Amino acid sequence: RSDDAGNIDRCWHNHGCARPLGVLPDFNHTVSNVGYIIYGLFFIAIVYLKSRILPVDNQPDVDHDNDTGLVQQYSIFYTLGICMILQGVFSSTFHICPSNVSLQFDTSMMYMMMVLSFIKTFQFRHPDTSANVFTAMYSFCVLIFLESVSLYITSPKAKIVFHAVCGLIYLGLIIYLSFENYFYGAIKVSYRVTIPILCEHMCDKSRHPYRLFMMILFFLFNAAMVLFMFVKVVYSKREVDGLSTPILLLCAANTALYLTQYLFKKIFEIVRDSNSYTGAGCCLRLCLLFFFLILFLGFGFIAGYFYSQKLQSRNLSPAESRNMNALCDPMFGNFYDNHDLWHFFSSTALFLAFLFLLTIDDDLMNTKRKQIKVY
Numbered sequence: 001r002s003d004d005a006g007n008i009d010r011c012w013h014n015h016g017c018a019r020p021l022g023v024l025p026d027f028n029h030t031v032s033n034v035g036y037i038i039y040g041l042f043f044i045a046i047v048y049l050k051s052r053i054l055p056v057d058n059q060p061d062v063d064h065d066n067d068t069g070l071v072q073q074y075s076i077f078y079t080l081g082i083c084m085i086l087q088g089v090f091s092s093t094f095h096i097c098p099s100n101v102s103l104q105f106d107t108s109m110m111y112m113m114m115v116l117s118f119i120k121t122f123q124f125r126h127p128d129t130s131a132n133v134f135t136a137m138y139s140f141c142v143l144i145f146l147e148s149v150s151l152y153i154t155s156p157k158a159k160i161v162f163h164a165v166c167g168l169i170y171l172g173l174i175i176y177l178s179f180e181n182y183f184y185g186a187i188k189v190s191y192r193v194t195i196p197i198l199c200e201h202m203c204d205k206s207r208h209p210y211r212l213f214m215m216i217l218f219f220l221f222n223a224a225m226v227l228f229m230f231v232k233v234v235y236s237k238r239e240v241d242g243l244s245t246p247i248l249l250l251c252a253a254n255t256a257l258y259l260t261q262y263l264f265k266k267i268f269e270i271v272r273d274s275n276s277y278t279g280a281g282c283c284l285r286l287c288l289l290f291f292f293l294i295l296f297l298g299f300g301f302i303a304g305y306f307y308s309q310k311l312q313s314r315n316l317s318p319a320e321s322r323n324m325n326a327l328c329d330p331m332f333g334n335f336y337d338n339h340d341l342w343h344f345f346s347s348t349a350l351f352l353a354f355l356f357l358l359t360i361d362d363d364l365m366n367t368k369r370k371q372i373k374v375y
Contacts, residue, residue: 012314055365117354306345
């Protein structure tokens with residue numbers, strides 16, 4: 001009995017609403033992840049159907065020879081659908097025994113989807129300089145490796161050193177990506193030759209003042225986040241301070257920041273080119289643009305509300321966490337609790353966000369590529 005109690009103490013369940021089934025001690029939190037799987041399958045089907053109904057000249061296999069519309073590349077969209085399916089699988093795995101150690105299963109697909117969304121949004125207007133599949137996948141491998149290593153570092157001093165090193169590596173990566181973006185990948189030609197010349201050129205007289213300003217602002221934003229999370233690690237008294245949550249927060253903040261910038265520029269683009277829309281076309285396009293966005297934000301807000309109403313806490317002791325436990329919601333057959341509703345609403349919000357990303361530039365299908373603004 002003491003061994004059983006000890007094993008239970010390793011898992012931060014809401015014991016007041018844990019419905020066991022077979023080997024699953026918390027079946028309701030497992031089955032509520034089915035939404036991610038269903039929505040992922042639906043999204044893959046939608047991406048496939050869209051690729052088939054495109055105009056003949058815009059089909060993904062021939063559009064590189066076309067001179068209208070953005071390059072139609074759907075590989076990342078298919079990957080996002082697969083990631084959404086795996087999110088449901090990994091979240092179910094995490095809920096077998098929720099803890100700060102097993103959190104890596106629940107977060108890995110989250111930040112993978114966020115980074116892929118960032119890459120895909122950048123790829124819309126930069127199909128030739130966007131990150132290639134090998135760079136992206138090897139980067140994910142390094143992230144997952146560092147995330148796993150961080151779970152085995154329990155000494156306070158070692159944790160501080162490890163997080164400091166990871167923070168410096170991350171900021172160095174931000175600087176590198178900023179240079180890549182600013183010079184459109186020119187430094188890849190010859191690092192030894194081009195970097196001194198380009199740095200001298202940038203410091204002497206910037207050709208793109210706005211882009212330089214955004215690059216500096218982007219770095220300062222990330223530096224502030226890294227410093228904030230490092231301070232939390234320094235003053236943390238927990239034994240486990242893995243990289244799962246910091247990586248997730250950094251990915252979420254940067255993706256949200258970039259998508260917000262892209263959305264505002266898209267709105268200005270539609271308003272600026274309103275003459276190219278017939279009749280009420282401009283207003284209709286703006287309404288369609290905001291349709292999925294408003295739905296996504298609405299469901300996301302509801303999901304966030306239920307997530308914040310926690311009935312357990314992995315940052316407390318098992319006994320303290322159990323004091324937060326509560327019975328299942330009677331409105332849902334005494335089977336689901338707040339976290340299950342988080343699963344339902346967050347999967348819906350994620351699906352709508354992907355649909356928003358899939359359709360954000362559909363109005364440019366007949367626009368000459370030379371006239372499409374790069375941003």
